[in-house]
Amino acid sequence: MSKMTDHLKKYAFVFPLLFILGLAYWRYTYILNPNFIGESWLINIRYMKRMQISVSSVVMGKSIIIYWLFFFMGNTAFFTLLFSSFDKVKMVGFLFLLISVLSASLFVIDTFLIKSEAIFSLAAILKNFLLSPMFTAMGYLMIEYFHWFGKTS
Numbered sequence: 001m002s003k004m005t006d007h008l009k010k011y012a013f014v015f016p017l018l019f020i021l022g023l024a025y026w027r028y029t030y031i032l033n034p035n036f037i038g039e040s041w042l043i044n045i046r047y048m049k050r051m052q053i054s055v056s057s058v059v060m061g062k063s064i065i066i067y068w069l070f071f072f073m074g075n076t077a078f079f080t081l082l083f084s085s086f087d088k089v090k091m092v093g094f095l096f097l098l099i100s101v102l103s104a105s106l107f108v109i110d111t112f113l114i115k116s117e118a119i120f121s122l123a124a125i126l127k128n129f130l131l132s133p134m135f136t137a138m139g140y141l142m143i144e145y146f147h148w149f150g151k152t153s
Contacts, residue, residue: 016077017136023070024133067131072096075136083143092139096130103127 075096079089106123110116129135 013078013081016074016081020071020074020078020133020136023067023074024131027067027131064127064131068100071131071135075139078136079139079143082140088143092143095139095142096135099126099130099135103130 072093076089076093079092083089103123103126106119106126110119110123
C-alpha cells in the first residue's frame with residue numbers, strides 16, 4: 001500500500017496541471033465570461049457622468065479576477081507538488097504577483113493617464129500570459145534550468 005501511495009504522490013502534480021489546462025480551455029470558450037448581447041448598458045462610476053462603463057465590462061473584469069485567482073491557486077498547487085522547495089514556489093508566486101501588478105498598472109495608466117493602444121496591448125499581453133498555461137511552462141523552465149533558483153530536488 002505504501003508503494004502505491006508513494007507512486008500517487010510522485011504524479012500528484014498532474015491534477016493541478018489538468019486544472020490549469022481546464023481553466024485555459026474554459027477561458028478560451030468563455031464559459032466563465034458571460035457576454036451581454038444587444039445595446040451596451042452603462043453604469044456610472046461614483047456618479048461621474050464622464051466615467052461610464054458597460055455592464056459587460058464589469059462582468060468581464062470580475063471573470064478576469066476569478067481566473068486570476070484560480071490560475072494563481074493552480075500554479076501554487078502545481079509547483080508545490082512538483083518541487084519540494086518552498087523557496088522555489090515562493091519565487092514563482094512572487095513572479096506571478098509582479099507581472100499582475102505590472103499589467104494592472106499599465107491598464108490604470110491607459111485608462112486614467114495616457115490613452116495609448118500600445119500601453120493597452122502590452123497590459124493585455126501580460127494579463128493573457130498570466131492567465132494561460134504558458135506562465136506555468138515558463139515557471140517550470142525557470143525553476144528547472146536557471147541557476148538563480150538553485151538546484152532542483
